[in-house]
Amino acid sequence: xxxxxxxPTEEVSGAVPGDVAGIRDAVSVRLPAVxxxxxxxxxxxxxxxxxxxxxxxQIEDLRIAVDEACAMLLRHAVPGTDLTAExxxxxxxxxxxxxxxxxxxxxxxxxxxxxxxxxALADDVDAVSDSPDHMAIVLRKRRGAARPA
Amino acid sequence: xxxxESALLSAGASAPTVVYLSGDIDIFTxxxxxxRLLNTLDYSTDLLVLDLSQVxxxxxxxxxxxxxxxxxxxxxxxRLALTGVPPRIARLLxxxxxxLRFEVMA
Numbered sequence: 267x268x269x270x271x272x273x274p275t276e277e278v279s280g281a282v283p284g285d286v287a288g289i290r291d292a293v294s295v296r297l298p299a300v301x302x303x304x305x306x307x308x309x310x311x312x313x314x315x316x317x318x319x320x321x322x323x324q325i326e327d328l329r330i331a332v333d334e335a336c337a338m339l340l341r342h343a344v345p346g347t348d349l350t351a352e353x354x355x356x357x358x359x360x361x362x363x364x365x366x367x368x369x370x371x372x373x374x375x376x377x378x379x380x381x382x383x384x385x386a387l388a389d390d391v392d393a394v395s396d397s398p399d400h401m402a403i404v405l406r407k408r409r410g411a412a413r414p415a
Numbered sequence: 416x417x418x419x420e421s422a423l424l425s426a427g428a429s430a431p432t433v434v435y436l437s438g439d440i441d442i443f444t445x446x447x448x449x450x451r452l453l454n455t456l457d458y459s460t461d462l463l464v465l466d467l468s469q470v471x472x473x474x475x476x477x478x479x480x481x482x483x484x485x486x487x488x489x490x491x492x493x494r495l496a497l498t499g500v501p502p503r504i505a506r507l508l509x510x511x512x513x514x515l516r517f518e519v520m521a
Binding site: 301302304305308323326329330333334337340379380382383384386387 | 439441442443472474475476478479503506507510511
């Protein structure tokens with residue numbers, strides 16, 4: 267259902283002013299912190315990754331990585347609050363910070379299968395829990411970086 | 416996420432039970448999927464085949480459900496196999512090492 271949006275087409279590349287390496291975009295998405303909305307965020311992730319001319323495999327890696335990060339956060343999110351995703355696109359890299367409101371300081375379980383998948387698919391992953399009422403995961407993926415087999 | 420079971424149409428006890436999954440398998444749909452597949456085990460023949468060809472998304476949670484169902488199937492003497500595995504899911508199976516845990520049929 268979301269597949270139509272993930273293919274980086276000539277048209278999308280052509281719509282970028284200047285060369286791709288010159289991109290520096292910041293995009294914020296705010297959604298209710300419930301699992302029903304994750305498909306929307308996956309679609310946004312794929313669409314933004316396509317702007318950077320990521321390969322289809324890399325776009326899929328990002329789609330899964332963002333989904334895993336959000337799935338971890340949603341377990342701790344305060345009901346009725348929002349999940350925010352801040353994407354930053356530079357010429358070679360996409361970084362995504364996803365964040366939810368929590369009660370107290372919470373950190374993701376790093377021995378979790380989902381964490382293993384997340385770190386395998388993204389180039390860098392950091393869990394940020396510096397504030398007592400928020401929890402965030404920041405992940406980065408570079409275009410052209412060596413990718414898992 | 417949609418689950419279509421062909422078991423009721425299958426000819427006899429020796430025929431495989433085939434279940435066709437479609438759509439996104441994510442944390443919004445995994446609980447429902449797990450329950451549907453566990454229900455399927457109650458009337459499955461000795462070979463349960465999950466056709467993933469129409470699955471549009473599957474992350475770690477989805478693989479976890481498949482692993483859990485495989486374990487329950489084995490406990491009941493049912494062999495579980497995957498078929499129609501899309502390239503994206505095949506890649507995720509390799510990345511996680513789970514390709515060695517599942518039987519994949521052409």
